[in-house]
Amino acid sequence: MTGTRVPRHARGGHRAVADPLRDRRWLARIALALAALAAVVPVAAAGSRSLWLLLLTAATCAVVLAAGFWSLQQRGPRRWLAVAVALGAPAALVVLLVAEGLLWVVVVAVGLLAAAAAAAGAALRPHRAAWELPVVPAAAPQRPFLVMNPRSGGGKVDRFSLRQRAEALGAEVALLDRPHTDVQQLARDALARGADLLGVAGGDGTQALVAQVAAEHDVPFLVISAGTRNHFALDLGLDRDDPSRCLAALRDGVEARIDLGEINGRPFVNNTSFGAYAEIVDDPAYRDDKRGTTLRTLPDLLGGRRGARLVGEADGLVLDGPQALLVSNDPYEDGDLTAMGRRARLDRGTLGVIAVHVASAREAVGLLRGASRRGVVRTQAREVVVRSDAPTVPVGIDGESVHLTTPIRCTIRPGALRVRLPRERPGIRPPRGRLQWGPLWELATTRAPEPPAPGA
Numbered sequence: 001m002t003g004t005r006v007p008r009h010a011r012g013g014h015r016a017v018a019d020p021l022r023d024r025r026w027l028a029r030i031a032l033a034l035a036a037l038a039a040v041v042p043v044a045a046a047g048s049r050s051l052w053l054l055l056l057t058a059a060t061c062a063v064v065l066a067a068g069f070w071s072l073q074q075r076g077p078r079r080w081l082a083v084a085v086a087l088g089a090p091a092a093l094v095v096l097l098v099a100e101g102l103l104w105v106v107v108v109a110v111g112l113l114a115a116a117a118a119a120a121g122a123a124l125r126p127h128r129a130a131w132e133l134p135v136v137p138a139a140a141p142q143r144p145f146l147v148m149n150p151r152s153g154g155g156k157v158d159r160f161s162l163r164q165r166a167e168a169l170g171a172e173v174a175l176l177d178r179p180h181t182d183v184q185q186l187a188r189d190a191l192a193r194g195a196d197l198l199g200v201a202g203g204d205g206t207q208a209l210v211a212q213v214a215a216e217h218d219v220p221f222l223v224i225s226a227g228t229r230n231h232f233a234l235d236l237g238l239d240r241d242d243p244s245r246c247l248a249a250l251r252d253g254v255e256a257r258i259d260l261g262e263i264n265g266r267p268f269v270n271n272t273s274f275g276a277y278a279e280i281v282d283d284p285a286y287r288d289d290k291r292g293t294t295l296r297t298l299p300d301l302l303g304g305r306r307g308a309r310l311v312g313e314a315d316g317l318v319l320d321g322p323q324a325l326l327v328s329n330d331p332y333e334d335g336d337l338t339a340m341g342r343r344a345r346l347d348r349g350t351l352g353v354i355a356v357h358v359a360s361a362r363e364a365v366g367l368l369r370g371a372s373r374r375g376v377v378r379t380q381a382r383e384v385v386v387r388s389d390a391p392t393v394p395v396g397i398d399g400e401s402v403h404l405t406t407p408i409r410c411t412i413r414p415g416a417l418r419v420r421l422p423r424e425r426p427g428i429r430p431p432r433g434r435l436q437w438g439p440l441w442e443l444a445t446t447r448a449p450e451p452p453a454p455g456a
Helices: 020-073 076-100 103-123 162-168 183-192 204-217 231-235 243-250 276-282 290-302 361-369 437-445
Strands: 136-138 144-148 172-175 197-201 221-224 253-263 266-268 271-275 310-314 317-320 324-329 351-357 375-381 383-388 392-397 400-405 408-422
Touching: 020 076, 020 103, 020 437, 076 103, 103 437, 144 162, 144 183, 144 221, 162 172, 162 243, 172 183, 183 197, 183 204, 197 204, 204 221, 204 231, 204 253, 204 266, 204 408, 221 231, 221 243, 243 253, 243 408, 253 271, 253 324, 271 276, 271 310, 276 324, 276 392, 276 400, 310 351, 310 375, 317 375, 351 383, 351 408
Parallel strands: 144 172, 144 197, 197 221, 221 408
Antiparallel strands: 136 253, 253 266, 253 408, 271 324, 271 392, 310 317, 310 383, 324 351, 351 375, 383 408, 392 400
């Protein structure tokens, strides 16, 4: 009689099998326990002074936020006065707490709350299927064509020998060594010669232009993270530190279908921005003095003395007069601060929309308790139309400043782009769940189902 060897990890029946729900349930319980402990510590340590401690800390946070916002609205001595208040308020609070012997109470309570938020985020994290990009096996291309910008990313093409490595793998490489080269025409000419894959080693703006050609002809597109920030590569889970690892997709790759954004017919892979940020980037002095230009122009932008008035419409939702409007190719995550600027999925078939309107220090403080009348609006839409009282407005498209005629129409092409990825890649960081006490309590108090009886 022959037997079947049982893998070690499978021995012991159902008890050896990982239970993600059980782990999430315990994380939720730990989060609630830590939050409760954070509330108990001040009461136990400060007694009758705990309410005073809470109110003083909350007031200090409000003062810092209001003064920080005021500093952005002012120039000269008023700005420095606001900065002094923003820095002085927490310093004064620390001195007072030290004098009262309560500083350790605040430090411990804040630490407990931070740990509670981390545990809650892990407990409420979406299921893997909600953030992992589906991929399928892909045959190696026979005639890949790559566009490389040797100036992008501080010279990453030369530093990582990307041209030589790509050519060794059978790719045809075109260097953008002359200004104002029509990269889309280069891509179309390559397809006419029989290219069966298009790729770019460069910034996200160049990535988008060639991606549009790849989408039009339904050929795979390869992203090589040779730009400066490589936001597109980040959201695809590619290695941003070593762009040469992206070339592995030419011999051992997988393929995914992702979305492609368009603004007045022009493609974007990350986002388009309107309002304050677009106005700042459009300033000729921005390239040489980013911080100085920003501080100089913000008072007029926030005070409505500069820049066109915008009105956005996202699938019927009217966004009246936002100071800044961001439309992204798929929504950005909002689980926690560290998730801002990241998209867990690029195949959701919808635009992400973030509109900001904070016109006063009072509204800025109101954001702490959700009381600002407009504040920050997040939504999703298949189409966003932006109108203005000006015939043209500056727009940031994947970080590049252009001027477009209004009205401006942003749309999304679901699944338009076949993107080729290396099989071995870092991947994206799993997003944390959005902190919501109701679902957290429900998860923590849900009883685990009984395990099945042996032989059932």
